[in-house]
Amino acid sequence: MIARILEACLYATNLDAAERFYVDVLGLERYSAVPNRHVFFRCGAGMFLVFNPARTSGEPSLVGGALVPAHGATGPGHVAFAVPDADIPAWRARLEAAGVAIESEVTWPRGGRSLYLRDPAGNCVELASPKLWGLDDPDA
Amino acid sequence: MIARILEACLYATNLDAAERFYVDVLGLERYSAVPNRHVFFRCGAGMFLVFNPARTSGEPSLVGGALVPAHGATGPGHVAFAVPDADIPAWRARLEAAGVAIESEVTWPRGGRSLYLRDPAGNCVELASPKLWGLDDPDA
Numbered sequence: 001m002i003a004r005i006l007e008a009c010l011y012a013t014n015l016d017a018a019e020r021f022y023v024d025v026l027g028l029e030r031y032s033a034v035p036n037r038h039v040f041f042r043c044g045a046g047m048f049l050v051f052n053p054a055r056t057s058g059e060p061s062l063v064g065g066a067l068v069p070a071h072g073a074t075g076p077g078h079v080a081f082a083v084p085d086a087d088i089p090a091w092r093a094r095l096e097a098a099g100v101a102i103e104s105e106v107t108w109p110r111g112g113r114s115l116y117l118r119d120p121a122g123n124c125v126e127l128a129s130p131k132l133w134g135l136d137d138p139d140a
Numbered sequence: 141m142i143a144r145i146l147e148a149c150l151y152a153t154n155l156d157a158a159e160r161f162y163v164d165v166l167g168l169e170r171y172s173a174v175p176n177r178h179v180f181f182r183c184g185a186g187m188f189l190v191f192n193p194a195r196t197s198g199e200p201s202l203v204g205g206a207l208v209p210a211h212g213a214t215g216p217g218h219v220a221f222a223v224p225d226a227d228i229p230a231w232r233a234r235l236e237a238a239g240v241a242i243e244s245e246v247t248w249p250r251g252g253r254s255l256y257l258r259d260p261a262g263n264c265v266e267l268a269s270p271k272l273w274g275l276d277d278p279d280a
Contacts, residue, residue, distance in 0.1 A: 004184025136238030
């Protein structure tokens with residue numbers, strides 16, 4: 001049985017800008033990187049991966065002689081990160097202080113709120129309370 | 141602080157084919173759907189979302205008067221789902237029985253294995269032991 005999402009993935013051609021955004025603004029921990037190819041972040045019990053599609057869409061890699069298949073999308077993708085609902089005001093203030101525009105804020109019918117912003121590549125990034133899906137909030 | 145990945149997202153224009161694949165082959169639980177727009181799946185303490193970019197890339201939606209921003213990528217994206225390493229042989233058999241080609245199988249240097257396959261839209265889907273990232277395996 002599938003237990004959970006292990007890796008969520010977005011694409012960006014400017015990985016330095018992506019890294020600054022996800023580390024400095026969103027506070028993720030950089031895990032590893034290959035310049036101009038990818039930058040990986042630890043995120044709870046999973047990984048958030050940003051690839052440069054100019055490098056990965058046509059170029060499979062090899063690990064121990066086995067193929068790691070090619071992938072790479074263009075256009076704005078989407079990811080949501082879980083935050084406690086109680087932290088949403090602090091996130092709003094942090095994003096404003098960092099000069100990151102909040103594209104929208106949604107209060108969901110069943111509870112929970114989402115802040116939507118864009119990463120430097122134009123991907124749609126959401127900071128959301130899991131309540132919106134009827135899931136428990138993480139600890140604040 | 142960001143607690144975890146809440147939503148991972150891929151794109152597919154044929155959502156019926158996507159639903160059959162993720163429910164019948166991978167065993168995810170369908171959570172909700174809007175025909176021809178999206179199909180959502182519960183996945184552990186998160187959600188796996190498949191959107192039709194022909195509908196969502198240029199068409200923001202409204203919830204309680206607030207904008208849910210547009211997004212939508214083209215080309216093969218990537219997601220990985222966590223499975224226990226001990227389940228990999230059973231997954232291999234299940235995929236073969238379902239007639240789904242395994243594009244590659246990788247044994248990672250630090251432990252853990254990945255099976256790579258394609259969803260009907262051509263997205264790169266990975267079934268992987270979290271060991272590959274130094275994370276604990278889920279219960280088998």
